Amino acid sequence: MKIPGLILKQMYTFGSLENVEDGVRFSLKNRLSNATLTKLAEVRIDDRPVPLDHLTLEMNGDRVAASTVSPTSAIAFPLAKVVSIHARTEQLDKGQHEIALAFETTPFGNLSFKVKDAIAEKVKRTTVPHDKDNDYTPEMVKARQRFVEEYSGHKLQHIDKFSFDPTATKGNIENFTGVAQVPIGFAGPVRINGEHAQGEFIVPLATAEGTLVASYNRGMKVLNLSGGVICTVVGDSMQRAPVFVFENARHARDFVSWVDANMDTIRDEAEATSSVAKLVYIDRYLSNKLVFLRFNYTTGDAAGQNMVGRATFAACSWILENHDKIQHFYLESNFATDKKASQINIMRTRGKRVTAECTIPRDVLIQHMRVDPETLAYHANISNVGAFLSGANNNGAHSPNGITAMFIATGQDVANVSESSAGVVYTELTRENDLYISITVPSLIVATYGGGTGLPTQRECLEILGCYGRGKVNKLAEIIAGVVLAGEISLAAAISSLDWVSSHEQYGRNR
């Protein structure tokens, strides 16, 4: 199996070139595919060979003299693992150095390549206290709190108050020092007629924006009086979008055919990285000599951005091994479009695509919102022009308000409000002159498992909604969509009936 040189270099990454007590150490990470190291043939530093018996390999804490590695005494070198190579030699100057390596592997045969890496200047700087191994102990947290107090001259009174063991934040944050306490108000109950969420729910909204809870509450009342809100998840997709660069567009186009022909294998490689992620399809976008592949997965109850990153990387590793015309490769190309509002998210879904809809009887609208369906539909028609001219990603009123408040409360990745801010509102007068109103949130990124969902208050909010853990993500998506529609009705009615400014005044604002 032949590996193109350029790819090879990308596939094995050096890291941590450093001077150590008795020489030099650097590491080699396998990004290629599972392999077995059957011989370390040569190591040259700045073109000077290092004798084999000066070399030691270390993997998972075990040390092996390089000279002992052989086909019958091989080292397993699986994907994503790191081998450290220790060379007894003179120390290197600060700056860049070239390291040449040759070794033998199964099944890839002889591999040899050169890379440049640098000895970094040790820089002393003030940093936030951090302990690589035990960073979540009460002591370390305390140490950081003291550091913050001393650095800022500000005595902590609030952010250091939290109700859980810091260890709970491991994997969710580095340098954990305390918490932001974001007020939660409950709205509802709201009746959700979903496929997964059925019944009435009280909704935790974490926000500091006065009137928000009251406004959503008002909309929920109208939804309930209309028999509840129908919520449906109509799409589900999480993406990672690598880019491949070719010599020219023709190679690029042919590569896409090759991907089609090898789809089953690519899927297998991707799905081997996770028991959850399923590769549904790959969108391909050809431009110039570039191929953007947008991998679309379902990811169970996780939001899945990391899961699909790993899966796509594995698939691309296989692609890079097996296609010989790729000149450059990057795992991301701005086509995902992670943490971005984009037309592609609106069109082609990111996370859940979920619709909430309701037909509000004319009388309910007039009595409780003091606006008639015609007026509200008239304003919707005009706002469509506004959204179109301004190039907005949402022709509705303010869906991100409710989404953000629920995201904070339930431990979602709040930065995904970028994508989740999109919305398509559609209203119709029925023949009976009632108001049909609906919103589709085309890129709602939610999880009920993983990420911040397991943090104490966040998990508690999910549990109040009956949405914590496995098999609950569509239920949560439905509830959020229903809440969003409540807010759309409330604000749209307020604008249409001119009550809008006053509601802010009545509830006041911290000024």
Place this chain on the structure above:
Amino acid sequence: MKIPGLILKQMYTFGSLENVEDGVRFSLKNRLSNATLTKLAEVRIDDRPVPLDHLTLEMNGDRVAASTVSPTSAIAFPLAKVVSIHARTEQLDKGQHEIALAFETTPFGNLSFKVKDAIAEKVKRTTVPHDKDNDYTPEMVKARQRFVEEYSGHKLQHIDKFSFDPTATKGNIENFTGVAQVPIGFAGPVRINGEHAQGEFIVPLATAEGTLVASYNRGMKVLNLSGGVICTVVGDSMQRAPVFVFENARHARDFVSWVDANMDTIRDEAEATSSVAKLVYIDRYLSNKLVFLRFNYTTGDAAGQNMVGRATFAACSWILENHDKIQHFYLESNFATDKKASQINIMRTRGKRVTAECTIPRDVLIQHMRVDPETLAYHANISNVGAFLSGANNNGAHSPNGITAMFIATGQDVANVSESSAGVVYTELTRENDLYISITVPSLIVATYGGGTGLPTQRECLEILGCYGRGKVNKLAEIIAGVVLAGEISLAAAISSLDWVSSHEQYGRNR
């Protein structure tokens, strides 16, 4: 002064039509302009006149018999105030009723109009406990906590733990029940070379996304080694965008000329509502028979959405009084574009437009990020194609990650991540083959005063940054921009050097 009927109806809003013990009550809100009520001439309900001596007016708690109102015993009726009218008469059936009113005012003379309002059916529903007058007492908070526990069957252990008096949340939230505790980690220090922020800052990041703090920290190190990050606020603008509907496009166009001719008065009316908001200019967008006016303000240290809502409403009230061809008016048109990602925000600023930039010496990049400037610039060139094809609002890597984490920590309106997610990254190789990299965040909505900034943990984070209160908002904007650039460098380098997936693996994820 003549008031067109259609506008008149909009200008005085009925509310709260309801049956009371001995008759009927409704309220009248002045949306027009300061006025004095010199006579209540006639009230008819469903075309039946109500004798004057059956009518009582109530304002600010004072009651006055309608028959006593006269030019010499007038009632001041200022803008935005509400008069309640109480009619001793038989109670009304559920459903819509027509009320006709005639009264005399100074300076608007005789006003008379009819409106329809409804007696709402009293609906009994389970609701979250709420006390209109004393909603932030420990007892009410406790009552809600119990309600939540009973409704959900879930015992609260975490969201009911907070370190402050619930009264602190008044004006920030309704139905306050507890808090979401969002982990804060500190990154930095980062050297900011701003006009307002000068020196090194440690940065509170509230997030549940593993690797985020570490990644920003890594970028800050590089910025510091490059001498710090230059941050500049280059634009400042908060909007409200009413829409006016005319008989045809010609009237619409002529209206815009009229607005130009009356700009000074319009500005005065707008600015009279606030000591802070300054109306800088009004953008006008003509389409069909619609005129969208996009009012652009500066709002001091507040984010200002409510402030500009009030100011624009006041300006529009004057416009509606003084222009006689307006057929419909709505205070918002989706042109603001509040809580939305939009092309107009990218182009024409919303909140602060702020740029962070840095020239990273080649060696610093190679030694600390293990990528050379050429590779990073090459990838940036390709991501531009990706962003362009996908219709993204951001050609960079992940600016919303840092923005959101700082927004939560510092009490910003997090739903504004919708707008604040936009970013324009620009990179250049210098002649010395160093890397110039910069990001402009064109619609960063921040405050150091008002909204959630005064909440205890949030204020604490602002104080750690030296950014709480008056005169600090540009400083905060600069720091956020600097942090954002750190994140761009860190992730761009990781993608370019392929280290990206592994960083997630090393720090782990809650799974």
Place this chain on the structure above:
Amino acid sequence: MKIPGLILKQMYTFGSLENVEDGVRFSLKNRLSNATLTKLAEVRIDDRPVPLDHLTLEMNGDRVAASTVSPTSAIAFPLAKVVSIHARTEQLDKGQHEIALAFETTPFGNLSFKVKDAIAEKVKRTTVPHDKDNDYTPEMVKARQRFVEEYSGHKLQHIDKFSFDPTATKGNIENFTGVAQVPIGFAGPVRINGEHAQGEFIVPLATAEGTLVASYNRGMKVLNLSGGVICTVVGDSMQRAPVFVFENARHARDFVSWVDANMDTIRDEAEATSSVAKLVYIDRYLSNKLVFLRFNYTTGDAAGQNMVGRATFAACSWILENHDKIQHFYLESNFATDKKASQINIMRTRGKRVTAECTIPRDVLIQHMRVDPETLAYHANISNVGAFLSGANNNGAHSPNGITAMFIATGQDVANVSESSAGVVYTELTRENDLYISITVPSLIVATYGGGTGLPTQRECLEILGCYGRGKVNKLAEIIAGVVLAGEISLAAAISSLDWVSSHEQYGRNR
């Protein structure tokens, strides 16, 4: 086979309700599917029955008494055919009337429905002379020329001069009166290294914009000196995008699954309408209770908009017959997006997606364009920001100039410049500091057969390019792309080197 009433009404269209000498006539068009009419059971006009023996059917000029129609004396009633029904009865008043029809068919059984149609008021207006049957005779053309002269008071001297028999324009234009003579200049030869176009071509450009031909010529010289331009068609797709409205989103989503399950039949129905159109795939976009299906076809050497309209209509006819939850259906939804610039066209191709690319040796660029590769790449980097901020559909210089000039010359549908204006330019400095430059035109709509390609001068231009007729469309697409790249190089170099304004001055302008 049951047909839902709503669909039935859509499926058979009345037309031409009119008073005739001895009664009333109207027509019935079959939009449903091939059927056989076995009995006309009942006709009611404004609820008054018309006796069967007063009714006559007419199809293709044959008349049949309604009473004679029976299973053994049936009338074939294929898709898209029209039956006229003549009722001896009193004449109808101007205005709307209701007609009820009941008839029996194979295979659809008994069908009955009511429709409203109107007797139009005969309006006398001046119109351009038109002869429904013989509109392309020299006499009719002359008659129109006289009419234009008399109506406008302007004697024709030029538009009435053309070199062909007017009959040649049949199917291309109604009311043919003369021609616009658009100047053609030739540029080139340009060396095209395509898969279909190989060699040097001289290029007819029909334009009135001074400097255009010279500018493209200049770029061609550089391409030739660089060995020619590599052109590749990387995508091919023509669309029609019907929309289906459902009761709610859940029905909408389930409909999509149903479409998937019936894909083979839908394809067969679509492809039965043409020997050329092939249905490649159907994109589906769900929003609210709407389903947008975007049918993607290949259409041989025709541009194919009409072909895919017919094919999609046939497919939808089958869908409408066989799915019982569709509430509304329109054959177009603005998702095609015919005659529109759109993000979806940029992303997902409309017409041909074609890339032209070239590596220009550094010396060639400097000597012939007086700009070095670095400067040009620097400007490209900046224009990317400009295109991104302004929301442009093209980050290049002026591709529509060349495209339009070739479209006019070669008989393309010039209104498709709307879509064809999109372009993605990508430049790179090679390691040798030469300039790689390429453009992808993602939605280039071209034909070498059908439409205006057969008109005399247009065909002549196609023949000069060796591109007339079957099997030539990719060749033409490649040539156009190559020409476009010539123009990009020429203008980009001019802007970068500041020669730009002067070239307009040197060649002058008609002022």
Place this chain on the structure above:
Amino acid sequence: MKIPGLILKQMYTFGSLENVEDGVRFSLKNRLSNATLTKLAEVRIDDRPVPLDHLTLEMNGDRVAASTVSPTSAIAFPLAKVVSIHARTEQLDKGQHEIALAFETTPFGNLSFKVKDAIAEKVKRTTVPHDKDNDYTPEMVKARQRFVEEYSGHKLQHIDKFSFDPTATKGNIENFTGVAQVPIGFAGPVRINGEHAQGEFIVPLATAEGTLVASYNRGMKVLNLSGGVICTVVGDSMQRAPVFVFENARHARDFVSWVDANMDTIRDEAEATSSVAKLVYIDRYLSNKLVFLRFNYTTGDAAGQNMVGRATFAACSWILENHDKIQHFYLESNFATDKKASQINIMRTRGKRVTAECTIPRDVLIQHMRVDPETLAYHANISNVGAFLSGANNNGAHSPNGITAMFIATGQDVANVSESSAGVVYTELTRENDLYISITVPSLIVATYGGGTGLPTQRECLEILGCYGRGKVNKLAEIIAGVVLAGEISLAAAISSLDWVSSHEQYGRNR
């Protein structure tokens, strides 16, 4: 007056470095500002000085020995003029050479700089016959026709037939060889109720798309029956958008303030270049270290792209002379956005912003279009969703069809269909259930003077419309808008009533 070196180099452009019989010649173009050359101090080629008495200057055909130039025998060197410098010296090798120049001027004092230019290799290539001085003679046209015939092996029968003297095309095209004959059909008359166009007009449509003329004709009938179409030009603006690069964002922002402070002078400089162009305002867009200035002009009856290019260049010349922090400057930045569909054009106008509107009585619509207002409005509501999701620049049906056909007929720059394709359709049911329908074309680029408007057939069409020449451009814009609305009604009704496909079938297509 100090000129920064970088700018100086840009301001004087070398060109045409070439070996001539007795030495070397190159030219120097003044791009800076009017100047007087009072001394040629030094010329060095590849660092070797050329004696002054070996140098001759040539301007406008006059030759002057360099040694004779002095303050009292100065050479006027106005903006945009070229001086050729002839050096008697040995010939230069192919490739790049450095030329250093020092001279004295009024008012800029001593100027000296170095540039690199190249001796281009003479390349022999086949080219289309061209005579720099007499290119429009019948002989040259004939020569080209023969060349085309020989090159292509195709005998010309049609494109060589035209009804005018080739000289008429001077300034409109280079290498004129013949014409494309595009069929013209007339539609109408249509009643236009504009401010400039009042009355009925018959409309020349140049197209090869069958059914187009018939479809527009059908819409015109409805407009006429509704009393005509109200057309209004509501905006007028032509742009050029230079970009300025600074050291950092702070300099960039300060530059904008400087531009504001110098607005009057900048306007004067711009307007000095033309008696027609008026600089209305400059939009500024700050991103990173870049400043995009979008100059907005009115340009009388010309489309004005060249006029505003010259004016903006003059203004920028003054800016470059007078501001000392500009590092790079390009006259165009993709912010214009010339020949591009863009959000900025939709929002902020390019060319004319023109609205056509009509209220169609219910009966007229039903009787003549066989669709009721509700159905058409319902479909419009759905198409808005389609346009929004697909990212289209037009939510209407097909405005570019009519625009393109009129552009070709009347000599517009047809490539501007790119911009002119945008449209905003807005429909409303009136209280009487009639249909209000309107379209705004926000970026319609038209001229009645200059460009192709003076070509024989094109001028004839303009004259038929009463729109040729000065003071007619708004009239033409109004007529085009009215025609466009006719087409919108016609196609929207056809789609809504399902007549659509059949109209293509009835009139047939060339297949």
